[in-house]
Amino acid sequence: MTNREKEILELIKENPFITQDELAKQLNIARSSVAVHIANLIKKGYILGRGYIINKLDYVTVIGGANIDINGFPNKKLKLKDSNPGKLKISPGGVGRNIAENLSRLNINTKLLTAIGNDIYGKKIIEHSKNIGIDISDSLILSDFSTSTYLAILDEKGDMAVGLSDMEICEKIDINYIKSKKNIIEKSKAVILDTNLPQKTIEYITKNINNTFIVDTVSTAKTVKILNILNYVHSIKPNIYEAEILSGIKIENKKDAEKAVRNIINKGVKRVFLTMGKDGILCADKNKTIYIKTPKIKVINATGAGDAFTAGIVLGYLNNYSLEKTAKISIAASAITLESEGANSEQLSKENIENKLKEMKL
Template sequence: MTNREEEILNLIKQNPLISQNELADILNITRSSVGVHIGNLIKKGYISGRGYVLNQENFVCIIGGTNVDIVGFSNDNLRLHDSNPGNIKFSLGGVGRNIGENLARLDVDTKLISVIGSDVYGQKVVDEGRIIGLDFDHTLKLDGETTSVYMSVLNSDGDMQVAISSMDIYDKMTIEYIKTKRAVIESSRICVIDTNIPKDVIEYVVTNFKNTKFFLDTVSTTKAMKVKDIIHKFHTIKPNRIEAEILSGIKINSMEDVEKASEYFLKGGVKRVFISLGEEGVYYNNGTEKGIFTPKKVKMVNANGAGDAFVAGLVYSELNELELQDTLKFASACSALTVEHKDTINPNMSLENINKKLEEN
């Protein structure tokens, strides 16, 4: 945004009904020049068409991974170097996309900035997003590239025997592309970042875009290292015990150590810390309230996706200004509903069903 565009945008914020002639008089420029600047602001996404409706909707932006999961299930003992009878399941995944789908099912306007190929998988991702209401308009679509794929083979007991991940396409998300999405990121109420995307892109976003709250999903212990030096830039983080240890540099052997790690993050500038402790629950600390939240146990069918659902619950709660204890209850209900279904994303995820979960507790 140019300095003149910023001046005009600030005047429009003060008076959305201001005319171009009034803008021209205040800034001592011609009305035609104002029209050009207004056109640029519309193209860049800062305002919407006539009436100068400011694009400060109650929406969430996610910058992260989108991939396709292909899982092979063997009917009998797996025989290597041979063809095994079984079933093959195709599903959509990626941490950022998963969080986005959960939010969309919770009726949150969500825009996903990711990267996909021009293949059938990429088209499938976009088509499914359209059905559930997840906005892929700002996702980078690359001709001749293959959408990220994770392929695994499970034995008859359901244990993974071998897997191949093809995720090089994430490296094609560049700072130059992210610069074109400044308006989307800065206009969002919350921007969720997962560490599938390149380190330099994450650093650029949290350092240069300051008008939104950044939430972090660490994804894995290895990928979490990308944000070790910029962890203080995030408003809310949700690492597990090992990731918290890596990011804080504090060896965690006890609950006192968990608290020390959370205090480290808060002193650095993080506003809310949620550390996943597995079956023990979630340790929380926002500088005022801290402790362990232990959700009610549920019958687990598939633990995959529980963390993504929890983050979606945190985002929803922040959007709706829920108190910390209500936030923990809501996010945990999202996780509980998720693990009760065989799919990574429970197709029954909805505000109605989350409220039913909350009433059970």
């Protein structure tokens, strides 16, 4: 969906009886252009024919963290315990929110259930979500909590040297809130969870709501939250350290990695995508294990690459792609994001994923 189509769709959502002349006037474009955009929205399934009936049937729900990212980029080699000349970039972030943005850029209708403060950062997230087509209308907006913030200092290679997060507000995404949104979650085509959620909330969702769950482990410290619900998980994307926690197997080589992945599958997970950095991807389901070598990628910012990978997994599930194809499009989505300064890339699209696959010869 183009930015202009998103603007038109938002106006139609606000007023389903708005005319094409009124749309043209509000957007300061020709009426004929409005007609073309509406025709495209109908073709893409966002509007169901005449009368501007919005298609609300097919969507995924992301439940997780949303915050403001503050990323620091040093001009030269990073010196710890010293002031480094460089530049700072402030943008919406958070694992759940990042995944939701990536899904929206892939033309997947996406609802985000998160918690933000009624402050300047929270308003920035709301505005940004509206601009890129994320439905955030059912999220919590709290006056007595600040929007969570994530600070990352990157090294000269674009890898994170140190990060600090203030995500206390995520504790408010509790069971009572989830119960109030249960109908929305159950009607989703898939549910994506990140482990910034309280453990009790994760366990309640997976055990009491009938759906397909795709989980982002976020970090080693938070991976432990899902040890008791692996049999409810369809797909998961751990790194080596997170896979060690999930499997109980120390990973020192490829053979160990294969054992760990099979162990996680045996615990009930349908698909595992073990990311091993420059050493590639090991993916598995109950029938097979596949190793995919990843080509060298120029890294500008490693933050958010995993979230793009998770969005690729969701895209693969929704389109019933094979294990291998799902892994490859996820790698391509991740590569596009690695080449961006932000945690999300404006270049992420289905078309650019296909182009990246050809470029990477995957």
